[in-house]
Amino acid sequence: MAGSFFEDVYEVVRLVPVGRVTSYGAIARYLGTKNARMVGWAMNALAGRTDVPAHRVVNSQGVLSGAAAFETGTTMTERLMSENIPVKNNKIADFPKYFWDPEKELG
DNA sequence: ACCGTGACGTGTC
DNA sequence: TGACACGCCACGG
Numbered sequence: 001m002a003g004s005f006f007e008d009v010y011e012v013v014r015l016v017p018v019g020r021v022t023s024y025g026a027i028a029r030y031l032g033t034k035n036a037r038m039v040g041w042a043m044n045a046l047a048g049r050t051d052v053p054a055h056r057v058v059n060s061q062g063v064l065s066g067a068a069a070f071e072t073g074t075t076m077t078e079r080l081m082s083e084n085i086p087v088k089n090n091k092i093a094d095f096p097k098y099f100w101d102p103e104k105e106l107g
Numbered sequence: 108a109c110c111g112t113g114a115c116g117t118g119t120c
Numbered sequence: 121t122g123a124c125a126c127g128c129c130a131c132g133g
């Protein structure tokens with residue numbers, strides 16, 4: 001599958017269940033890289049695409065650090081809210097409750 | 108092959 | 121708590 005690092009990232013993001021979120025660092029560790037920035041960078045290249053649920057990826061604190069990359073500054077928040085994920089001030093409330101760890105869930 | 112860039116993470120002050 | 125510095129590495133030019 002490893003066509004490229006980006007594709008691997010996208011594939012993991014697609015595996016995130018509705019109503020759940022994961023973090024850049026979690027994806028980075030799952031893919032074996034030590035740099036979460038690579039994941040963030042891959043997500044940046046995703047701007048405008050709808051075939052990957054980019055809104056389900058936040059930073060380690062549950063903050064929607066990539067909200068600015070969406071259509072509007074509130075698009076990411078609204079998408080999460082529509083999936084029953086509470087967002088307050090660009091941050092997910094009860095983040096640990098909705099966190100989905102690929103390494104733990106997928107193995 | 109070198110350089111700049113970057114939706115992060117963690118440790119320190 | 122909050123702000124800052126540094127490490128990490130894939131990709132395009």
